[in-house]
Amino acid sequence: MALKLLKGAKRQGVHDTNKERATFGEYHHLFAQLKQDPDRFQAYTGMSIGASQYILNKVENRLVKNWTNWHRPIFPEERLVVTLRNKSNRMPNSKRKKQQSDDSHEISQIDLFYKLELLEGKIEKISNLNTQKVLDEIEQLRGSLHDLQTKQQEMEKEIKHLKEERTILVDEVQELRNTVNVTNSKQNQTEQYLRKNNLRFFGVTDNKNERAEETFKLVSEINKKKLNLTQFSGLDIDKAHRVGNFHANTDRAIIARFTTHRAAELVLANRRALKGSKIVIAEDLTAETLQLFRKVKEMDRVQQ
Secondary structure: OOOHHHHOOOOHHHHHHHHHHOOHHHHOOOOOOHHOHHHHHHHHHHOOHHHHHHHHHHHHHHHHHHHEEEOOOHHHHHHHHHHHHHHHHOOOHHHHHHHHHHHHHHHHHHHHHHHHHHHHHHHEEEEEEEHHHHHHHHHHHHHHHHHHHHHHHHHHHHHHHHHHHHHHHHHHHHHHHHHHHHHHHHHHHHHHHOOEEEEEEEEEOOOOOHHHHHHHHHHHHHHHHHHHOOOOOOOHHHEEEOOOOOOOOOOOOOOEEEEOOOHHHHHOOOHHHHHHOOOOOEOOHHHHHHHHHHHHHHHHHHHH
16 A cells, blocks of 8 residues: 555656666665664654664665666655755755755655555554454354254254154054954954853842852743743753942842853843833943944934
8 A cells, every 4th residue: 555655656757857867876875875874864854763764675675676777757765865865965055954845745755655554564464364263263164064064964864764764653553553453343243242142131139148049040030020931941041140249229230141142132022021120131242342332322312
């Protein structure tokens, strides 16, 4: 930035430039003297040590690089050297005051350029530090983001695998349920078939000390006397017993197993003869069949 300002400084005419070029060789000798005695340069200009050193370095670089380039413009630093040369030749007081006024303006401008360049360097350094810090943080964030994306992809694969396993397990569970339902249905059918010769008698007076022979006799008397099945004999009943434990004021049900299914159906067909009494005769149903029977009966009641 400062270098651009220096390059944009006021230029002399071509004639004045060529005139100064005529004494260009003297710059080197004068510059060498200034380098050996920097205090003289600093005392004259009133600049800081850093600014004066900056000017000397600028002049040195341009003398070395461009001293054969006669067509380039004269830079302020070179005019300053000419000014110092004139000072060393002890100019008259009248010219010296005017020259000092012009020189002080150009020296102030050069000092400002120096300070601006220092400031530019510091700003650039700070900017580079901050930029590098931001770049490092961005790179770190990119690494973290890449790790997160990798983990996310792994989790998505694992979730997909678990979903596939879950689908397989759900299908297997459903298949097992179907198998269990079929098995239970077959088991219920088998159990119900085994109970086809059984009948349940409800409402028959119970006795705490009742024996199996007495229960058998009660069923036989109901068949003959209540149902008028005089053709029945003791051989038509295989066995009869109470269900559950005895409770006062409660008559336990009786399960009677007949020797043939025909005999059991005959008893069921004549059970209407018990109407008006507390005795009820029903089929010996399994729990599942009984529950289904109650649901059907409830639906019929609702429809009615």
